Amino acid sequence: MVLYLKMDQNVWAQRDFTDSATYDLSGTVYDDNTLTTARDISGFTGTFRLIDQSGELIFSTQQNLTLNADGTFLVKFAEGLSPVVHGTYQIRLRLEVSGSRLTAVGVNGSDQVYFEYD
Secondary structure (H helix, E strand, C coil), rough: EEEEEECCCCCCCCCCCCHHHHHEEEEEEEECCCEEEEECCCEEEEEEECCCCCEEEEECCCCEEEECCEEEEEEEECCCCCCCCCEEEEEEEEEEEEEEEEEEEECCCCEEEECCCC
């Protein structure tokens, strides 16, 4: 079963590690491709991944990733724990629990983020 995700941001500025949520990445995971029914992801272990336009894995982390019962997730990057990339990437959220693995992917560009180098 594939889950679907929608990012709250479509542009992200790198290398700002303030305590504000301005430069965090967040989104919501849904059961359906119409992005209407949120999935409870609080019981999963998550891996946040960046995929380039050719489908290659560019960045992956499990650190500073919060998964919530209302389907929302938050990635709070810390210095030394953030990607150093430039351009448009797709976000994948791998969710694992008790030997099961699900991957949340986007539809209609809902998982695409443009990474700016500040």
